[in-house]
Each structure stands twice: as C-alpha cells, then as structure tokens.
Amino acid sequence: MDTRSLIIARASALLADSADGDISTRAVCEAAGVTQPVLYRLFGDKDGLLAAVADAAWDSYLAGKRQSEASDDPIADVRAGWDAHTAFALQNPHAYRLVFASPLGSRIAAAHEAMRLLTDVLQRVAASGRLVMAPDAAARIVMSANSGVALTLLLRPETLGHADASAEVREAVLRAILIEDDVDGGAAHRSAAAIMLSAALDEPARAFSPAESALMREWLDRFRG
DSSP, X not given: OOHHHHHHHHHHHHHHHOSSSOOOHHHHHHHHTOOHHHHHHHHSSHHXXXXXXXXXXXXXXXXXXXXXXXXXXXXXXXXXXHHHHHHHHHHSHHHHHHHHSSOOOXXXXXXXXXXXXXXXXXXXXXXXXXXXXXXXXXXXXXXXXXXXXXXHHHHOXXXXXXXXXXXXXXXXXXXXXXXXXXXXXXXXHHHXXXXXXXXXXXXXXXXXXXXXXXXXXXXXXXXXX
16 A cells, blocks of 8 residues: 555544544544655645545445446436435545535545536436436536435434435435426426437437537527526
8 A cells, every 4th residue: 555545544544433523634644654744745735635535435435336337217326326325424424524514625526526427317317308407407406405415414313303304305306306207298398308309419329510419409498498
C-alpha cells in the first residue's frame, strides 16, 4: 500500500470510530506513521484529506453499481438504487455527511459519479415512455429527496415516525416523476412521449447529425411545453 492509500485507510478508520464525525490531522499522521508535511503535500489541507476519505468510501459503494447489470425494469432499478443509497448512508454516517452535510470545499468526485449513474437509469426510464420530465431533472429530484431522507434518518430519525418512511418518500417521488401505465391522459402522455423520443436521440445507434438532433430537441421541448 502506498503512502497516500495508507493515510486514507487510517483516516477512514478514525472517521468511522469518531463520535462526532471529526478527525485531526495529527491523529491521522500518528496512525499512518507519517509527518504532517507529508500529509499536506499529498492532500493540500484537511479538506482535501476528508474529500479523499469520502471519495474512497463512495468509490467502494459505487463499485458494485458499476459492475451490476441493468435489469429489464428500470423503475425497479431506481427503487433498488434508492434503497442502496439509504443503506450506504446508515452504514457510513460520517463519510455520508461529508458529502451531503458539510461545508467541505474540495470536490468529491464519487458524488458526481453517483448522480451520473442515477441519470443513466432515469434515461432508461425515459426511453420506456414512463418519465414525465427530462432525466437530468428527475435525477436532481430523486437525489435531493433520497439524500434528505438519509440525512434525516442519521440526524433526526424520530421525525420520520417509523422505519418505512424511506420507502414512503421513495414511492411519493416516483409518483411525481412517472406516468402510470393505466393513465389515460393527453398532456401526460404527450410529455412522456416527447421525453422518450428525446432520450432516444442519445442512443449511439441513431443516425442524426448534431444539428438534426438539436433541431429535434427544440421541437420536442415545444411539444412538451
């Protein structure tokens, strides 16, 4: 294990054992057997170290998502992703709060990858004709709601009332972004159809030029509006 990885591993262990989610660089250096100048040379400052620790925790979580195969039901995949996100938060409370509940200045790359993976799943939902808004907008809603529930479970669990609260919010969010199969509605179906066609433009097999795709998106946006 190289020095950088060793420091991250020791800092991750100290963070997991911390009562308040804070660690000192001095304690990390002692645990890793390095001097503070070495730590600061590798990470810049404490924020840089904490961002690297958060990235390492998230990267371990996202590794399973990268390797998992998509099912035939993208909506089921959204549900599974929500539940996995909540479980990760509960299992790694301090690392989770570094991303969603701290003023950390350093960019945490894994959190951005999590949003990208969620958007990819919602792109598949759009392609199935069930999404009532653009995939990136739906991803922002799902991620905001999911992280809000997870943080509440970590910080104020008593306000949710019961253990099924996460699933309740999940289903409420899905009702807000999906069109039901048995809905017989003109505007909703037109919007979903336009979003489905827009999603299809991103498929690599499509033979549209960039200009043609841009024009098609403009028409579809007008149709949805």
